[in-house]
Amino acid sequence: MFVQERVARILEALDQRPRQSVTDLQERLGVSRSTLRRDLIDLEAAGEVLRVHGGVVRSGAGYHEPTFDRKQQRSVRAKQAIAEAAVERLPSEGHIYIDGGSTCLRVARLLLVRPETVIWTNSIRLLAEAENARAVVNCVGGQVRPRSQSLFGGVTSRWLADLRFDVAVLGASGLDDAGPRTADLHDATAKQSAMASAESTVLVADSQKWNAPAPVRFAAWDQIDVWVVDGADVATAGLPREVVRAGNGP
Numbered sequence: 001m002f003v004q005e006r007v008a009r010i011l012e013a014l015d016q017r018p019r020q021s022v023t024d025l026q027e028r029l030g031v032s033r034s035t036l037r038r039d040l041i042d043l044e045a046a047g048e049v050l051r052v053h054g055g056v057v058r059s060g061a062g063y064h065e066p067t068f069d070r071k072q073q074r075s076v077r078a079k080q081a082i083a084e085a086a087v088e089r090l091p092s093e094g095h096i097y098i099d100g101g102s103t104c105l106r107v108a109r110l111l112l113v114r115p116e117t118v119i120w121t122n123s124i125r126l127l128a129e130a131e132n133a134r135a136v137v138n139c140v141g142g143q144v145r146p147r148s149q150s151l152f153g154g155v156t157s158r159w160l161a162d163l164r165f166d167v168a169v170l171g172a173s174g175l176d177d178a179g180p181r182t183a184d185l186h187d188a189t190a191k192q193s194a195m196a197s198a199e200s201t202v203l204v205a206d207s208q209k210w211n212a213p214a215p216v217r218f219a220a221w222d223q224i225d226v227w228v229v230d231g232a233d234v235a236t237a238g239l240p241r242e243v244v245r246a247g248n249g250p
Contacts, residue, residue, distance in 0.1 A: 098126060
């Protein structure tokens with residue numbers, strides 16, 4: 001079977017059911033797992049599909065980015081436990097980057113009372129809460145992204161490239177075997193820039209995001225130094241060398 005025919009049949013299957021397992025597609029096409037994997041990699045690069053744990057999702061299907069307020073309402077207890085555990089691992093002095101995620105905001109609230117901490121952020125919500133902060137809070141500029149309540153774009157990336165942080169604290173919209181994911185390419189670029197400027201990276205993301213089909217992977221697991229997650233069971237293969245479990249579920 002020629003590659004064009006395989007690709008057409010993969011897309012046809014996804015049009016019928018937007019999420020397909022690798023096993024089902026392999027049986028449908030009658031090809032080896034390695035051949036199917038190459039086809040799926042090519043389709044993902046072309047923006048047609050999103051590979052997730054054990055399968056594939058048609059681009060645009062299965063993921064609708066919630067508003068920031070909606071994100072804050074999800075897994076509230078887990079996020080707070082994650083934030084408290086993460087803060088224990090952050091230096092009391094130094095420069096810390098906090099990105100625009102809802103769990104990151106909870107981390108930042110605990111840091112705002114620390115007078116020796118210097119916070120850098122692209123989070124509009126964090127800036128709005130910094131009026132009475134004892135910490136020093138700096139804004140990384142950029143274009144407003146209303147849905148995520150954050151700043152992004154070329155200006156953001158240029159600022160981040162010129163800065164240096166002791167730690168970058170990042171959130172994620174989805175997680176899978178390949179690494180943490182986010183909803184937007186510009187957000188992924190900002191996260192990558194922050195990671196490149198930081199001595200270490202701490203990911204704060206609850207287990208409900210495992211296998212959530214967020215479109216853009218912004219890092220591999222070996223680029224994350226510490227993942228702070230709630231106490232729910234998650235797969236362990238390929239994760240960072242340090243996984244901190246906090247609390248017990250949502």
